[in-house]
Amino acid sequence: MPKLSQEPSENQKEYLSTERELSSIPRVASNNKEPDVWEYPSPQQFYNALERKGMGVEEEDVEIMVQIHNFLNEGAWEEVLKWEKLQAHKCDMIKLTRLQGRPNDLSPKARILGWFK
Template identity: 35%
Template sequence: MQEAARAASAPTSSSPSQAPTPTSSSWTSYIPRLPFWSSRSSSSSSSSTSTPRSQQPLSSLATDREISTIPRSSKPLAATASESSRPANTEQETGADAASGNWIYPSEKMFFEAMKRKGHDPRAADMRTVVPIHNAVNERAWAEIKAWEEPYVRGTSCDGPRLHSFSGLSTRMSPKARINTLLGYQAPFDRHDWVVDRCGKEIEYIIDFYAGRNSAGGNNGQLSFYLDVRPKLNSWEGIKMRAMRATGL
């Protein structure tokens, strides 16, 4: 567990390569199937030739849950897009910590059981590695969202952005990812849409997840991935944010 945690705590952030999509490593092959903040519509599934693992002993799966650094919002938001298009969290593995109000990640056992409910054939032994990696990926995504939000909450009485809801859309490639793919870049292995509460105002974000390029030294065992996080262009606020960052304002 300690080895997996070390790997997850120091992910690299390399750019997507302009080359054929590399063969997924063991951790990236799980990402589109993850039961928390993963794609409910994902068509990924285990190979039909895999040995069923329904009889695996589950006693080794941890039941403790990690509290994220991501504040959870449940307040009604002033929508900037149509209500029907808003990503909505319906995963029963989520929750909020009573003390901090932050989102709570699922335990190894919850991960395993959720994957089985969704028709996958997970290995219990993999959960020890997959869960810390999954948590680290989401922490990285939140850090990038906070960087986008910082200029707009600076100097206000607001206590910062909060995550309101999310959805996974791995089968719906974003326009930017589609264009990049046509230009020869590798396709993202997953897409998430997150709704952020900025002092009661709704801001929607797209997150494209890419497998990064490994360095000649193999990144010293560190995971390599790239997250393209940006506001959606479905509102004037999103357009303004993208334009201001592009011009350095």
């Protein structure tokens, strides 16, 4: 995972926290220094990523966006575990090896619903 900057953006007007939360999602650590679970981005890192992608956002909205992001990821992991229980006889412990965001790729359902707007 790339090291995300904790430095304020040059366009930024307000201070954003640099505190990161640990998730409950186990990960395959590449070295002994990394935690055994994924770390969520800090509000500052989240803001910087949105700025880098050209998605303008107000600083005061970032804290709640990070909370929603983390909540949804935890819920999605719980759903993965439910599905993986069906395969419990094949493996002992499930760990997430990578995360990949695809914000510009619409699912078939989203594409169809978009036609009706």
